[in-house]
Amino acid sequence: MKTIYTMGIDVGSTASKCVILKDGSEIVAKSLVDVGAGTSGPTRAIAEVLEAAGMKKEDMAFILATGYGRNSLDDIADHQMSELSCHARGAFFLFPDVHTVIDIGGQDVKVLEIENGVMVNFAMNDKCAAGTGRFLDVMARVLEVKVEDLADLGAQSTKNVEISSTCTVFAESEVISQLAKGSDKRDIINGIHKSVASRVVGLANRIGVRDAVVMTGGVAQNGGVVSALQDALHHPIYTSPLTQYNGALGAALFAWQKATK
């Protein structure tokens, strides 16, 4: 039987991700470029994943695009789907027991209810970007730390510092005033993680949280947010090293489904 390769492309607001799958079950290659919709990111991510796999676009049986910039890839993608369904499918592939997916991306937060591997309901954040990856980017800049160091620094916190504002702009002022008061950066970071968690909990409870809970998206790499969310939800949360690729993985899985229909 002929081997079938499919590609999933997830063009988010802050990053472009690609996954090439073999026969809908094995990840052959993946790529990530740190710029998203409206930039050179998607083209570069596609070129990188093809190069990593040693393949050409023509070798793909089906290409499916997802994410905020999914509609800008008509020249290469055979089909597009929402990132909601793709994250659901990717999480189910990685964690077959999943019933709840919490995805925190660059500028949105989504909570998905999963039944037998498919999304049956969902809730998303409103127009405000508080509690998203962008929120953490802004806070890291104010604190003069790298966003990837937030988790380790927050874990060293010894004192509770509350960041009560949900608005990114006001929370930034709150962080600045905490710094001016002499609060420890590590305590402030821990407070920021709790602030993100409290905002996501409200959204998750609208849908209802059922085990297993899986967190996807770039922010799932921040163990501090995962831990704060776990405490606030009172449910264990599973993450994967592939978390940033989850949307692209789901897209590649749907692409395989369409190619073999």
Next chain:
Amino acid sequence: MAENEKATAAAPEAAPVKKAPKPVSPGTQALRDVVSKVYAAAWDAKKAGRPVGWSSSKFPCEIAEALGLAVVYPENQAAGIGAQHDGQRMCEAAESLGFDPDICGYARISLAYAAGVETTNESRRVPAPDFVLCCNNICNCMTKWYENIARMHNIPLIMIDVPYNNEVTVSDSQVAYIRGQFDEAIKQMEKIAGVKFDEKKFEQACANANRTAKAWLKVCDYLQYKPAPMSGFDLFNHMADVVTARGKVETAEAFELLASELEEHVKNGTTTSPFPEQYRIMFEGIPCWPNLKTLFKPLKANGVNVTAVVYAPAFGFVYNGLDEMARAYCKAPNSVCIEQGVDWREGICRDNKVDGVLVHYNRSCKPWSGYMAEMQRRFTKDLGVPCAGFDGDQADPRNFNEAQYETRVQGLVEAMEENKKLKEARA
């Protein structure tokens, strides 16, 4: 305020380019004509030196109708201004006057207009008011909105206060409270009109309003057919008639004509919807008038027809006499408790066989949007259908984002598709 005092008339180049209107059925045309006549009658009254009122949408129109008073409706005016892409400019004008951007977009447009800012939408220009009629059953923002207009123009405000009802039934004491206000309003309006209240004319206006309500419900009920004989989005346009002309016989006749057209479509298996129906949804809330095309685009692309809107039960009320009328006017979307609100919506969702619910979190309407998260939870639990919410605004386009809306609609369609498969697998 005299018309020549309109202070900041919009520059002609701000007006949108007008396309030739699409042909419509005689019923739809008759409904459009009714609304046009309401606006024309107000101008005629003004020119003849008779008083003109501005009224909230669920003030008992039957009283003004019986007294022969010309009345226009700022909510309908603001929706029309929003739909013709002049809402943002008017909202910004109101903000420049000191009104907060967080208050209702309709209120801001209306207050800017009341203050003398002219609109580019010529069809929605109205004469300056000589009195205002305010009933806060439709929302509490109305009270301050109308107080401001009354103060700006130094004109009488006839106020009917309908308290929020935290029970499903309307008590006799509530009826007595509202009936007392009706009686007082009649006296105040007699003075404005310069004529005595005529019981027979009032009974006729009530009969017209009841006939309109029945015909409106009949039109709405045709959406129960699968596929529906029309796009339910059309109901939002027809709401203009229910708001501005419930008490006129022409309105009842126009809705009856539309109902007969829909009956023919059902018999022939045809529809006026511009796309084949694959999914049926309830669209919850007032549409984003400035973004109608954007709202409609992904619905059309995915074969999603709106077959349920809460306006059907909310404006389809029939009554007999002043006490029953007081009871009927207690039931508006924002003056009833969540149980009543859920019951209305779930009833129409079941009758009209929806596959999902799309909720507009309307930045203009906090009371309506505020309880939607809980309602969504109940819809999913009780009806077993997915729901999606999006942020927007009925009149201020700054509160709407197209990309976010499209993702949520696409997510809803994908969830409805999977939900259908699951239900079929279980069956």
